[in-house]
Amino acid sequence: MGKIMTTGTVKSQEMLSPGIYSMWIQFGREENVAAQAVPGQFISMYSNEGSRLLPRPISICETDGEQGCLRVVYRVAGKGTEEFSKMQPGDSLPILGPLGNGFSLGEGKAILIGGGIGIPPMLELAKQLSRMGSQVQVVLGYRDGDLFLKEEFEPYASVFVSTEDGSSGTKGNVIDAVREHGLTGDGIYSCGPTPMLRGVKAFGEEQGIFTQISLEERMACGIGACLGCVCQSREVDGHSHVRNKRVCKEGPVFEAGEVEL
Amino acid sequence: MNLSVDFAGVRMKNPVTTASGTFGSGAEYGEFVDLNCLGAVTTKGVANKPWPGNPTPRVCETYGGMLNAIGLQNPGIDVFVDRDLPFLQKYDTNVIVNVCGRTEEDYLEVVERLASQEVQMLEINISCPNVEAGGIAFGQDPKMVERITRRIKEKAKQPVIMKLSPNVTDIAEMARAAEAGGADGVSLINTLTGMKIDVHRRAFALANKTGGMSGPAVKPVAVRMVYQVARAVQIPVLGMGGIQTGEDALEFLMAGATMVAVGTANFHNPTATADVIAGIGRFMEEQGVEDVRELIGCVR
Numbered sequence: 001m002g003k004i005m006t007t008g009t010v011k012s013q014e015m016l017s018p019g020i021y022s023m024w025i026q027f028g029r030e031e032n033v034a035a036q037a038v039p040g041q042f043i044s045m046y047s048n049e050g051s052r053l054l055p056r057p058i059s060i061c062e063t064d065g066e067q068g069c070l071r072v073v074y075r076v077a078g079k080g081t082e083e084f085s086k087m088q089p090g091d092s093l094p095i096l097g098p099l100g101n102g103f104s105l106g107e108g109k110a111i112l113i114g115g116g117i118g119i120p121p122m123l124e125l126a127k128q129l130s131r132m133g134s135q136v137q138v139v140l141g142y143r144d145g146d147l148f149l150k151e152e153f154e155p156y157a158s159v160f161v162s163t164e165d166g167s168s169g170t171k172g173n174v175i176d177a178v179r180e181h182g183l184t185g186d187g188i189y190s191c192g193p194t195p196m197l198r199g200v201k202a203f204g205e206e207q208g209i210f211t212q213i214s215l216e217e218r219m220a221c222g223i224g225a226c227l228g229c230v231c232q233s234r235e236v237d238g239h240s241h242v243r244n245k246r247v248c249k250e251g252p253v254f255e256a257g258e259v260e261l
Numbered sequence: 262m263n264l265s266v267d268f269a270g271v272r273m274k275n276p277v278t279t280a281s282g283t284f285g286s287g288a289e290y291g292e293f294v295d296l297n298c299l300g301a302v303t304t305k306g307v308a309n310k311p312w313p314g315n316p317t318p319r320v321c322e323t324y325g326g327m328l329n330a331i332g333l334q335n336p337g338i339d340v341f342v343d344r345d346l347p348f349l350q351k352y353d354t355n356v357i358v359n360v361c362g363r364t365e366e367d368y369l370e371v372v373e374r375l376a377s378q379e380v381q382m383l384e385i386n387i388s389c390p391n392v393e394a395g396g397i398a399f400g401q402d403p404k405m406v407e408r409i410t411r412r413i414k415e416k417a418k419q420p421v422i423m424k425l426s427p428n429v430t431d432i433a434e435m436a437r438a439a440e441a442g443g444a445d446g447v448s449l450i451n452t453l454t455g456m457k458i459d460v461h462r463r464a465f466a467l468a469n470k471t472g473g474m475s476g477p478a479v480k481p482v483a484v485r486m487v488y489q490v491a492r493a494v495q496i497p498v499l500g501m502g503g504i505q506t507g508e509d510a511l512e513f514l515m516a517g518a519t520m521v522a523v524g525t526a527n528f529h530n531p532t533a534t535a536d537v538i539a540g541i542g543r544f545m546e547e548q549g550v551e552d553v554r555e556l557i558g559c560v561r
């Protein structure tokens with residue numbers, strides 16, 4: 001069915017930690033964005049305020065296709081996300097999705113690595129991998145001891161934590177935690193800030209583990225038309241025949257070796 | 262009720278096209294709007310060779326608008342002719358190919374390649390603010406505008422629209438220069454050069470530092486310029502700049518544009534093009550206007 005432009009209704013909203021919000025969005029039966037989504041995809045959330053033109057690309061944290069709803073966990077980074085954070089159950093907003101490619105789910109032992117606001121998309125992925133029978137290990141990188149979403153991973157995965165300030169888990173970054181616990185696996189799935197993804201990519205190469213990373217970039221259209229959100233690719237891309245893959249279309253998930261960070 | 266117009270000898274089923282660069286070659290937005298219902302599709306700028314464009318971030322939002330500095334990333338004329346053009350030709354709509362270049366020869370090479378293609382019109386981008394060479398450099402000097410228009414007209418097999426920059430003192434002078442060079446029409450406005458600074462990071466929002474501003478915030482400037490140009494030249498005007506609704510489009514038509522283009526609004530609303538067409542129709546019905554051509558330039 002593909003991408004759906006529709007109106008979503010806020011089902012619930014809560015603040016998980018300062019500046020981090022969780023919103024469940026309900027869709028109609030005919031325009032069920034949630035039923036189409038796979039882990040690693042995102043939705044475009046549009047502001048109801050006419051001066052804010054561009055959609056905000058937000059990763060999907062959880063989906064419940066049968067109930068027709070999905071969850072986003074997002075950080076307030078500007079006026080658009082601030083507006084979303086103030087929405088109440090029953091409020092509605094335009095939504096386009098699901099967008100992007102999503103992770104390819106492999107068999108065997110998985111290492112999921114999420115950092116900061118890159119943690120939320122790991123949750124649906126952990127659920128689905130665990131449902132497939134994979135052994136799931138999750139490494140979550142936080143700035144401090146405010147471990148949002150951590151407990152929600154525990155039913156599906158063994159959870160390891162790193163904090164920059166050392167207040168919980170391994171002091172340092174996600175790769176420090178991976179090494180401290182000697183984690184191994186058949187596939188790495190990762191989302192987070194670019195410096196972290198560089199580290200994950202290097203670790204995957206060093207260990208010879210198939211690694212997928214999810215990138216973030218400023219977007220305008222969200223569907224591959226405007227060429228705003230490109231990343232540098234190793235190979236010539238299929239669209240413009242240069243070395244620029246579109247994060248919104250060919251991504252946001254790339255095989256780590258495919259892109260230059 | 263008649264919505265069709267004649268633009269430089271090409272019949273358009275309605276006066277609405279897309280603004281170059283916002284709509285790709287139609288494939289992406291074709292999932293949301295029926296391309297058959299558009300007067301024309303204006304493509305993303307195409308050069309003689311693939312262009313990689315600028316570093317990211319390439320886009321940012323501003324109040325009521327946005328800045329972009331894509332830098333004309335495009336696959337070049339060969340891929341365009343082999344892949345994008347056949348896609349568009351499947352639809353019952355006119356194709357306006359936007360042509361960009363760094364040198365006069367670049368433009369001419371693309372225009373010559375398109376001569377044998379089933380393309381209804383060419384739009385020549387002499388006004389992109391985001392590339393160092395070419396682009397805007399051709400569009401800010403009336404002598405250059407006239408010269409490049411004349412050279413393109415010698416080679417072109419389709420009607421030629423020159424796309425004008427608003428980043429000039431007197432846009433009517435540029436329009437007259439295009440007309441003197443033999444242009445069949447002019448389109449305006451390209452984006453206004455702007456800048457945004459992220460005060461928290463103490464850095465430019467765009468890697469390119471400056472970008473082209475578009476969106477509803479620029480519309481009054483665009484309407485004013487369309488009005489000035491429409492009064493200065495005899496050739497038809499394709500107006501654009503911040504159109505989101507049928508009423509926005511009607512402002513441009515009443516100011517003297519024969520056609521309009523919908524650009525940034527597509528990012529905000531993927532069906533914006535179809536909505537604008539429907540909005541024009543609704544207005545005409547409500548006002549008892551039989552022919553859209555009655556509205557063109559009706560405000561003097």
